Amino acid sequence: MTDHQSLKNAFLFRQPILNRQQELAGYQLSFGSSAAMTAPPAGAAAALCAAYSELGMQSALGHSCAFIGIDTEFLQQEAIELLPPAGVVLELLLDGAADRATLTRCQSLRARGYTLALPDYRGIDDRSRPLLPMVGVIKIDVDAADASQLRDLAGSLRKLPITLLAQGVGSSEQMEHCRSLGFELFQGRYFAQAEIVSGRRLSASQAALIQLVNLVGRDVETALIEDAFKHEPALTLNLLRVVNTVGCRGSRLAQPVTSLRHAITLFGRRQLQRWLSLLLLAPPGQAADxxxxxxxxxxxxxxxxxxxxxxxxxxxxxxxxxxxxxxxxxxxxxxxxxxxxxxxxxxxxxxxxxxxxxxxxxxxxxxxxxxxxxxxxxxxxxxxxxxxxxxxxxxxxxxxxxxxxxxxxxxxxxxx
Structure with missing residues (x-):
C-alpha cells in the first residue's frame, strides 16, 4: 500500500488523549480499514506519517500532540525526521527486546528532541529495561491489568521522570482511579459516556442558555433576544467580549461595540446560535473553547x-x-x-x-x-x-x- 493509497483505502482514526485537568492533550492517530486484520498492514507506520504530512496535521492539531505508532523498520528511515519533534510522540511498536541498532536510533531521536513512548508496558523485562532511560511516556492498558497489577505497575514508575498514560479508559470512575495512582494522561472516549437520565433537572444557567438558543433559532425580533440577554449579565459581557475580540467577519472594528443590540447584529443569528450551543456543552464555569x-x-x-x-x-x-x-x-x-x-x-x-x-x-x-x-x-x-x-x-x-x-x-x- 503506497502512502497516497493509504488515504484512499483506510480511515484516519483519532482517539482523544486528556490530561489530569481533563483537557485535550493530544490524539492517538491510526489507520482503520473494514478489511479483517489481525495486525497492522505492512508499511502502516510509514503511511501514517505520510498522511500526517500530506493532510497538514501539524497545523490542524494546533497545540495538541499526535501519538503515532512507529515500527522497527520505519524507525531506521530518515523520513521519520520530517515529523516535527514538538508535534508528535513516537510510539515504539516493538515485538520483543530492542536490538543494538534500535537502541542507537532511539538515542539519536531523543537527542533530536523527539518524545518516545513505550506502549503495552507490563513491568520491567528485557523489552522495557534498556528503553526506560530514553522514553518520555509509558502506556499501560487498563484492560490488561487488574486493580492490584495496575497499582504495582504505576507505583514502580512513579519516581522516574516518565509520564504515565492510561490506555483504554472507559469511564470517569476508571479515569479517577488511574489519576489517584499517578497517571497523567488518559486515552479513551470516557468523557462522551455520561449517564443519561430522563427527567433530569437542568441548572438555571443551562435553562437560560436553552431559552436563548430557542429564541435565536426562531424568526423573532432582535429586541426579544436583547431582552433575554439582559437577564443574563454574565452572558452579555461574554458576548461583547467575543464580538470585540473577533470583530465583524474577521476584520478589526474601528470602535469597540458597547451596545447589546449592535453586538447581536454584528455577530449574526447563525453565528450566535452556534456560540450559544457550544456554551451549553462547555464545562461549568468555563468558556466555550x-x-x-x-x-x-x-x-x-x-x-x-x-x-x-x-x-x-x-x-x-x-x-x-x-x-x-x-x-x-x-x-x-x-x-x-x-x-x-x-x-x-x-x-x-x-x-x-x-x-x-x-x-x-x-x-x-x-x-x-x-x-x-x-x-x-x-x-x-x-x-x-x-x-x-x-x-x-x-x-x-x-x-x-x-x-x-x-x-x-x-x-x-x-x-x-
Missing part, C-alpha cells in the same frame, strides 16, 4: 465536518440543509453534556423537522451524515464504509480524512 474541552472539540468538529460533507451533494430545494448541518452536529452531543435524552432536549429547543429527524431517527441526508461521523468517532471502519456508500456524490476514505484535517484546522484558528 474547543481546544480545551474534548466534548466541545467533538461537537464542533462534527458540526464543521457535516457542513463539508453535505455541501457537494446538495441540489435545488435541499440547499437549506447546509445551514442546518452545523447545528445538527452540535446538538448531537447535547445528551452527553446535559445528561438528558435527545427527545427531551428537543422539547425545549425549537429545531426544524430535518434536524429533529436526523437527531432522533438518523433520517434523511443529515441523519446519514451524522451516523457516518458517529461511526468515524468510534473507529468503526465497516460502519463508515457502509454509510459512505449511501451518500450522494463520490465520497471515499480520502474525502473523510481530508474533511477531518480541514475541520481541525478551522477549529484551531485556520480560515477553512
Amino acid at each position: 474547543p481546544s480545551r474541552s474534548p466534548l466541545l472539540q467533538v461537537a464542533a468538529l462534527r458540526g464543521r465536518m457535516m457542513e463539508l460533507l453535505i455541501e457537494p451533494g446538495l441540489q435545488g430545494n435541499h440547499r437549506h440543509l447546509s445551514e442546518l448541518a452545523f447545528i445538527t452536529g452540535i446538538l448531537s452531543m447535547m445528551p452527553v453534556a446535559l445528561g438528558l435524552p435527545i427527545e427531551e432536549i428537543l422539547e425545549q429547543i425549537a429545531v426544524e423537522r430535518d434536524v429533529r429527524n436526523a437527531l432522533c431517527e438518523h433520517g434523511g441526508l443529515l441523519g446519514n451524515i451524522l451516523a457516518l461521523l458517529e461511526s468515524f468517532d468510534n473507529d468503526d471502519a465497516p460502519g463508515c464504509d457502509r454509510l459512505l456508500s449511501t451518500l450522494p456524490g463520490h465520497f471515499d476514505h480520502q474525502t473523510l480524512n481530508t474533511c477531518l484535517s480541514i475541520a481541525l484546522r478551522w477549529l484551531n484558528g485556520g480560515s477553512e
Whole structure:
C-alpha cells in the first residue's frame, strides 16, 4: 500500500488523549480499514506519517500532540525526521527486546528532541529495561491489568521522570482511579459516556442558555433576544467580549461595540446560535473553547465536518440543509453534556423537522451524515464504509480524512 493509497483505502482514526485537568492533550492517530486484520498492514507506520504530512496535521492539531505508532523498520528511515519533534510522540511498536541498532536510533531521536513512548508496558523485562532511560511516556492498558497489577505497575514508575498514560479508559470512575495512582494522561472516549437520565433537572444557567438558543433559532425580533440577554449579565459581557475580540467577519472594528443590540447584529443569528450551543456543552464555569474541552472539540468538529460533507451533494430545494448541518452536529452531543435524552432536549429547543429527524431517527441526508461521523468517532471502519456508500456524490476514505484535517484546522484558528 503506497502512502497516497493509504488515504484512499483506510480511515484516519483519532482517539482523544486528556490530561489530569481533563483537557485535550493530544490524539492517538491510526489507520482503520473494514478489511479483517489481525495486525497492522505492512508499511502502516510509514503511511501514517505520510498522511500526517500530506493532510497538514501539524497545523490542524494546533497545540495538541499526535501519538503515532512507529515500527522497527520505519524507525531506521530518515523520513521519520520530517515529523516535527514538538508535534508528535513516537510510539515504539516493538515485538520483543530492542536490538543494538534500535537502541542507537532511539538515542539519536531523543537527542533530536523527539518524545518516545513505550506502549503495552507490563513491568520491567528485557523489552522495557534498556528503553526506560530514553522514553518520555509509558502506556499501560487498563484492560490488561487488574486493580492490584495496575497499582504495582504505576507505583514502580512513579519516581522516574516518565509520564504515565492510561490506555483504554472507559469511564470517569476508571479515569479517577488511574489519576489517584499517578497517571497523567488518559486515552479513551470516557468523557462522551455520561449517564443519561430522563427527567433530569437542568441548572438555571443551562435553562437560560436553552431559552436563548430557542429564541435565536426562531424568526423573532432582535429586541426579544436583547431582552433575554439582559437577564443574563454574565452572558452579555461574554458576548461583547467575543464580538470585540473577533470583530465583524474577521476584520478589526474601528470602535469597540458597547451596545447589546449592535453586538447581536454584528455577530449574526447563525453565528450566535452556534456560540450559544457550544456554551451549553462547555464545562461549568468555563468558556466555550474547543481546544480545551474534548466534548466541545467533538461537537464542533462534527458540526464543521457535516457542513463539508453535505455541501457537494446538495441540489435545488435541499440547499437549506447546509445551514442546518452545523447545528445538527452540535446538538448531537447535547445528551452527553446535559445528561438528558435527545427527545427531551428537543422539547425545549425549537429545531426544524430535518434536524429533529436526523437527531432522533438518523433520517434523511443529515441523519446519514451524522451516523457516518458517529461511526468515524468510534473507529468503526465497516460502519463508515457502509454509510459512505449511501451518500450522494463520490465520497471515499480520502474525502473523510481530508474533511477531518480541514475541520481541525478551522477549529484551531485556520480560515477553512
